[in-house]
Amino acid sequence: MSHDEYEDPLHAARAHAMDWLDSLPERRIQPELAIEAVKDRLGRDLPVAGDDATRVVHHLAEAVEPGLIAMQSPRFYGFVIGGTYPAALAADWLVSAWDQNAGSRQATPGVVAAEELAGDWLLSLLGLPAEAGVGFSTGATTANLSGLLAARSAVLRRLGWDVERDGLAGGPPITFLAGDSVHSSILSAGQLAGLGRPRTVGADPQGRISLPGLDAALAAATGPVVVALQAGDVHSGCFDDFASAIPLARAAGAWVHVDGAFGLWAGASPALRHLVEGYELADSWATDAHKTLNVPYDCGVAIVRDPSDMLAALGTQAAYLPVRAGVLEPFDRAVELSRRARGVPVWAALRALGRDGVAGLVDGLVAAARGLAAGFTAIPGLQVVNDVVFTQVCLAAVDDATTTALGDWLRADSTAWPSNSTWQGRQVVRFSVSNRGTDAAQVARTVDAVARAAAALGIS
Numbered sequence: 068m069s070h071d072e073y074e075d076p077l078h079a080a081r082a083h084a085m086d087w088l089d090s091l092p093e094r095r096i097q098p099e100l101a102i103e104a105v106k107d108r109l110g111r112d113l114p115v116a117g118d119d120a121t122r123v124v125h126h127l128a129e130a131v132e133p134g135l136i137a138m139q140s141p142r143f144y145g146f147v148i149g150g151t152y153p154a155a156l157a158a159d160w161l162v163s164a165w166d167q168n169a170g171s172r173q174a175t176p177g178v179v180a181a182e183e184l185a186g187d188w189l190l191s192l193l194g195l196p197a198e199a200g201v202g203f204s205t206g207a208t209t210a211n212l213s214g215l216l217a218a219r220s221a222v223l224r225r226l227g228w229d230v231e232r233d234g235l236a237g238g239p240p241i242t243f244l245a246g247d248s249v250h251s252s253i254l255s256a257g258q259l260a261g262l263g264r265p266r267t268v269g270a271d272p273q274g275r276i277s278l279p280g281l282d283a284a285l286a287a288a289t290g291p292v293v294v295a296l297q298a299g300d301v302h303s304g305c306f307d308d309f310a311s312a313i314p315l316a317r318a319a320g321a322w323v324h325v326d327g328a329f330g331l332w333a334g335a336s337p338a339l340r341h342l343v344e345g346y347e348l349a350d351s352w353a354t355d356a357h358k359t360l361n362v363p364y365d366c367g368v369a370i371v372r373d374p375s376d377m378l379a380a381l382g383t384q385a386a387y388l389p390v391r392a393g394v395l396e397p398f399d400r401a402v403e404l405s406r407r408a409r410g411v412p413v414w415a416a417l418r419a420l421g422r423d424g425v426a427g428l429v430d431g432l433v434a435a436a437r438g439l440a441a442g443f444t445a446i447p448g449l450q451v452v453n454d455v456v457f458t459q460v461c462l463a464a465v466d467d468a469t470t471t472a473l474g475d476w477l478r479a480d481s482t483a484w485p486s487n488s489t490w491q492g493r494q495v496v497r498f499s500v501s502n503r504g505t506d507a508a509q510v511a512r513t514v515d516a517v518a519r520a521a522a523a524l525g526i527s
């Protein structure tokens with residue numbers, strides 16, 4: 068291992084990375100090549116002989132780039148995808164260069180110190196209990212899984228059942244409840260945690276869990292109960308009424324988990340904090356840093372009020388691992404034993420932004436969503452169909468076929484990239500504002516693209 072060995076490949080990677088980043092504001096968002104064409108460019112056969120590292124980097128970048136979608140474009144609105152802050156990206160490169168297995172605080176104090184501070188800062192920013200356990204996961208799906216694993220462990224332990232030792236079979240059945248608009252990741256996490264699909268208790272037209280429905284389901288439940296609530300519906304952006312739902316659920320002895328993949332960040336903004344009022348009363352929370360905080364993939368955050376519940380559900384121990392010294396190890400706070408130090412870019416983003424910067428980021432995303440909604444509403448023949456309370460805007464034309472065509476037209480034009488979806492029984496073109504660069508100018512370009520689409524399709 069020598070300096071020279073790394074110098075040229077890293078320089079090559081840096082040059083390609085800069086070309087990519089420089090191209091983002093103006094490049095077409097849609098990829099130019101499909102998978103098979105990219106495989107052809109990469110070369111399908113594993114060569115017998117190897118190649119020079121720098122040539123490999125050039126070849127990789129040149130072959131793959133035409134197949135990339137410009138997810139970091141400030142006019143990318145598909146799924147829920149954040150961009151990348153420079154400090155976070157650079158920190159992520161350091162994480163790769165340091166190549167630490169961040170599982171153990173004793174083995175690698177440097178990166179774990181940064182991650183633990185990032186966790187403390189997140190709790191403080193979001194107004195969640197300072198003593199809660201924080202674990203970094205691959206995303207909100209695995210953060211939801213961590214929360215549900217802690218939940219099942221705690222509710223069964225209260226009844227004298229040790230699920231870690233004995234498994235679920237033969238134990239008291241858990242009633243798992245959620246609103247009708249529950250995100251698919253809660254379904255996945257429920258499956259993985261052995262809770263199965265949640266029993267849905269109803270929701271209002273925006274997707275907020277039905278309180279009478281929840282009340283009735285809690286009253287009907289006979290054994291342990293886990294309730295999944297939501298901060299930020301993927302279509303409407305709405306928030307469950309935590310201040311009412313959580314006391315209701317806790318009075319019935321239920322564990323409350325909050326999926327806030329992007330919506331939890333409302334808690335970091337004094338102007339938006341009312342949206343999550345009362346969420347601090349829950350038992351566990353999940354969010355993503357790779358969405359709203361704009362750190363590179365992959366980075367989710369699992370938070371559990373009582374760290375001992377996290378330890379019971381996720382903790383591990385083996386003769387060759389460091390003996391836990393009173394404080395949870397990173398491998399006690401995540402489903403993985405070994406993992407990259409993905410919390411370090413979170414530290415860097417938070418350090419670069421500061422408390423005000425995070426609030427400004429979240430406020431800016433919401434302002435952009437409102438700007439899109441106002442612009443779209445002024446286009447004849449189009450309708451914003453959700454109440455824009457956060458970062459999500461759903462747009463519809465007069466009928467489903469025209470709405471679908473609108474989304475298809477926009478992605479083909481590629482100035483802006485929303486996704487098509489179905490919401491409340493109708494087709495919608497769904498805009499999720501999650502990129503730090505989506506400012507008033509980008510909003511204006513997006514509205515202009517939608518107006519051109521409407522004209523081209525004869526909508527207006």
Ligand SMILES: Cc1ncc(COP(=O)(O)O)c(C=O)c1O
Pocket residue numbers: 146147205206207208209250252253299300301326327328329355367
């Ligand atoms: C509300 C909600 N929960 C969970 C997730 C899953 O997050 P991830 O893709 O990071 O696993 C998403 C993703 O968009 C989401 O919107």
